[in-house]
């Protein structure tokens with residue numbers, strides 16, 4: 001399948017098949033692909049939390065607004081969180097990163113309002129979401145990106161420290177009767193003329 005075939009095939013799944021398990025090797029491959037996500041200056045300000053435990057997933061589902069049902073149905077929920085305690089993240093930068101990266105980031109931190117720096121870190125997570133969406137369909141898996149989650153409740157449920165959830169990705173196999181399946185609801189996008197400029 002070409003990259004275009006995959007882009008045409010992927011859709012945001014609204015109902016999952018609860019009887020079909022994801023092979024473990026596909027989940028492991030998704031972890032590794034997310035780890036390889038590129039980021040500005042290679043800052044990697046993320047944590048990807050893979051939740052398959054049904055009891056924990058049910059608690060998260062209850063803290064996910066209109067996304068509750070699909071999270072309960074999907075076998076896997078991946079939570080994308082950004083470094084939120086910048087002093088804790090500085091320790092990662094100081095201990096794990098090459099000097100050039102460490103110095104660049106430290107200089108940015110010293111010269112930028114904290115709110116702007118945090119926004120820049122958050123943007124990096126959206127690159128990982130794009131990677132995760134493409135990787136899922138390439139692995140033959142359906143998925144749903146979801147900003148509709150209650151971050152504070154997620155932090156409590158997961159006992160998360162120093163990171164803040166931004167959004168989540170449900171992953172599994174779409175139900176045959178999902179109203180959002182591509183065969184039922186064709187892709188809706190603006191035309192190439194509207195969004196592509198050729199110079």
Ligand SMILES: Cc1cc2nc3c(=O)[nH]c(=O)nc-3n(C[C@H](O)[C@H](O)[C@H](O)COP(=O)(O)O)c2cc1C
Nearest residue numbers: 010011012013067144145146147148149167187188
């Ligand atoms: C960042 C982001 C957040 C989204 N949040 C939700 C969400 O909370 N719940 C949901 O059902 N769909 C959510 N979506 C799915 C979008 O509505 C969907 O991608 C868009 O309508 C295009 O449809 P398609 O993904 O089927 O091509 C989100 C998508 C993105 C990229």
